[in-house]
Amino acid sequence: MRSRTRTALLVTLSAATCAGALSFPAQAAAPASSPTLKWHPCTAEGSAPGSECATLPVPLDYRKPSGPTVDIAVSRLRSDRPQARRGALVLIPGGPGGSGVRELAQQGEKVRSATKGAYDVVSFDPRGVGGSSAVDCGVSEDDRRMLNFRAWPRPDGDISDGVTRAHRVAEACARNGGDALRGLTTRNEARDIDSFRRALGEKKLSAVGTSYGTYAGAVYAQMFPERTDRWVLDSSGDPDPARVAHGWLNNMSWGADDAFPDFARWAADPARGKERLAERAEDVRPMFLALAAELDRKPRTFKDTGRAFTGNVLRQVLQMSLYGKERYPAVAGLIRAVRSGNDGPVAAPDPFPEPLSQRDAAVFAGVVCNDVAWSRDVASYRRDVAVDRVRHPLTGGMPASITPCAFWKDAPAEKTTRITDRGPSNILMVQNLRDPATPYRGGLKMREALGDRARLVTVDAGGHGVWLDTGNACGDRAVSEFLVTGKRPAGDTLCKAQRSK
Structure with missing residues (x-):
C-alpha cells in the first residue's frame, strides 16, 4: 500500500x-x-x-x-x-x-x-x-552511505569499522542535532x-x-x-x-530466511527462461552464498560509478529485494551480471550510487536511539555478530551489528x-x-x-x-x-x- x-x-x-x-x-x-x-x-x-x-x-x-x-x-x-x-x-x-x-x-x-x-x-x-x-546531524557523506551506515561486518566478521563509524555518527548527532x-x-x-x-x-x-x-x-x-x-x-x-x-533489527536475520524460499522458487521457475538462476529452488541459496563469498574475496566494481561491488552489496540488495516480488529482478540482475564470466567492471547499475540524505540519517538514528536504551558493550555486539552470521549467512551478521545507538547521549529520551x-x-x-x-x-x-x-x-x-x-x-x-x-x-x-x- x-x-x-x-x-x-x-x-x-x-x-x-x-x-x-x-x-x-x-x-x-x-x-x-x-x-x-x-x-x-x-x-x-x-x-x-x-x-x-x-x-x-x-x-x-x-x-x-x-x-x-x-x-x-x-x-x-x-x-x-x-x-x-x-x-x-x-x-x-x-x-x-x-x-x-x-x-x-x-x-x-x-x-x-x-x-x-x-x-x-x-x-x-x-x-x-x-x-x-x-x-540534521551533519553526518559525513561517507558515513551516510548505505553499506557504512548499516555497519555491515567485514567478510571475517570484524566490526571495527562499524564501531568507529557508529561512534562518529553519534558524536555528530550530539553536536549538531539540538532539541x-x-x-x-x-x-x-x-x-x-x-x-x-x-x-x-x-x-x-x-x-x-x-x-x-x-x-x-x-x-x-x-x-x-x-x-x-x-x-x-x-x-x-x-x-x-x-x-x-534493536530487536526489530535483529529479527531481520530471521525475516530474510523466512522470505528467501519465495525468491528461490521464482528464480528457479522455468518461466524465467534464460533469466532463470538455477534448475531447482533448493540450489538458489547455496549459489547465492557462494557468489557473495566470491565477491568477499575478490570484489568487482560497478561500471557506472566505479564503486566496489562486494559480497555485502549483494547481500544488501537481496535483503531489500525480498520486500516484494516486483523487486526480485534487481538482485537477479546483479547475480547474472557477476556470473557472466567477465572479470571486468559490472555493467549493472550501482544500486546505491548516492548516500542517504542528512534527513534520513538523522530521523532514523534519532527515533531508534531516543526511544530505548541500547547496549553500550561493544564486545557484546562482536559476540552477537559472530553467532548471527553463522546462523543466518544470508544477512552476514549485519542485523546484529553495532549502531550509533551504542554511543547515544541521554537515551532513552523518556x-x-x-x-x-x-x-x-x-x-x-x-x-x-x-x-x-x-x-x-x-x-x-x-x-x-x-x-x-x-x-x-x-x-x-x-x-x-x-x-x-x-x-x-x-x-x-x-x-x-x-x-x-x-x-x-x-x-x-x-x-x-x-x-x-
Whole structure:
C-alpha cells in the first residue's frame, strides 16, 4: 500500500520497561487550543486530484506547550461520498523516516476506493521528514552511505569499522542535532497524531499503520485509547520495551530466511527462461552464498560509478529485494551480471550510487536511539555478530551489528511505552507469514501484548505489507470490511495463499 522502494530503504535501516503506558500530565499533553489548518491544493508531483495540504504547528516539547513549535506537513483526500463518511482515517507511515504525505499522494485514491468513501483519508510527514521541519546531524557523506551506515561486518566478521563509524555518527548527532533531534521519539509522534486529530475536529481517529507505523499506532492506542476508532496494524514488530528497535533489527536475520524460499522458487521457475538462476529452488541459496563469498574475496566494481561491488552489496540488495516480488529482478540482475564470466567492471547499475540524505540519517538514528536504551558493550555486539552470521549467512551478521545507538547521549529520551491488553477491543492486525522486515515471530509478540484488544489475520504470503499490497483478496477484504463496517473475525484467522483478480 505504501511507496515500497523508499519504505524498503528506510525500514531496512532499522531494525527501560514500565508498568503501563506513560504520558505527560493532561495539562501538558497538548497546546491549550487547537491550531487552524489552512488547507490548499497539494502541488507535489503525483498528488491525487483533489488532495489538500497544510502545515500543523506542534510543540517541540509537549511538556512546554507554550514553548517553541515545529511544523508537521499534513495532507488529506476528502471522502467522495459525503453520505457515507464516518470520520478520518490516518495513514501512519513506516520507517522511521517514511513520508505519509507522499504515501497519500500515491495511494490515497486506492485507499478511498477500498473504504467506499467512509473516510477522509489523511496523513502526515513525521518530524524531520519531507515537508516537516528539518533535522540534521551533519553526518559525513561517507558515513551516510548505505553499506557504512548499516555497519555491515567485514567478510571475517570484524566490526571495527562499524564501531568507529557508529561512534562518529553519534558524536555528530550530539553536536549538531539540538532539541529538534532530541524530540524525535515514537511517543512524540503519537502526540503529534493526536494534535492532528484535534486540528481536524475529530473526536476519534481510525488508522492504518504499516511497518514501523504499527508501533507508532500501537503507542498511540496505548497513550490515547479513548481516541481510537477502527485501528489497523499492518506488518508489526515486537513491541516489548526490552526489544524495541534493536530487536526489530535483529529479527531481520530471521525475516530474510523466512522470505528467501519465495525468491528461490521464482528464480528457479522455468518461466524465467534464460533469466532463470538455477534448475531447482533448493540450489538458489547455496549459489547465492557462494557468489557473495566470491565477491568477499575478490570484489568487482560497478561500471557506472566505479564503486566496489562486494559480497555485502549483494547481500544488501537481496535483503531489500525480498520486500516484494516486483523487486526480485534487481538482485537477479546483479547475480547474472557477476556470473557472466567477465572479470571486468559490472555493467549493472550501482544500486546505491548516492548516500542517504542528512534527513534520513538523522530521523532514523534519532527515533531508534531516543526511544530505548541500547547496549553500550561493544564486545557484546562482536559476540552477537559472530553467532548471527553463522546462523543466518544470508544477512552476514549485519542485523546484529553495532549502531550509533551504542554511543547515544541521554537515551532513552523518556520511559518506553509498554503495549498492553488494557484498552478497547478495536484493533485488527494483518501479517504475512514470510515478511523479511517484520517477521511473523515479531508480529506474534505484538498480538500477545494486545491480548483481547486485537484480532490477527495471518496471510500465507511473502513480502512486506499486506493491505492493498500483497495481492491476497482475503487479507484485503478483512481490512477493508473492518474499516467500513467495524466487523472483525471472531478469532484469529488464516488467509490462504491466493491472488486477487
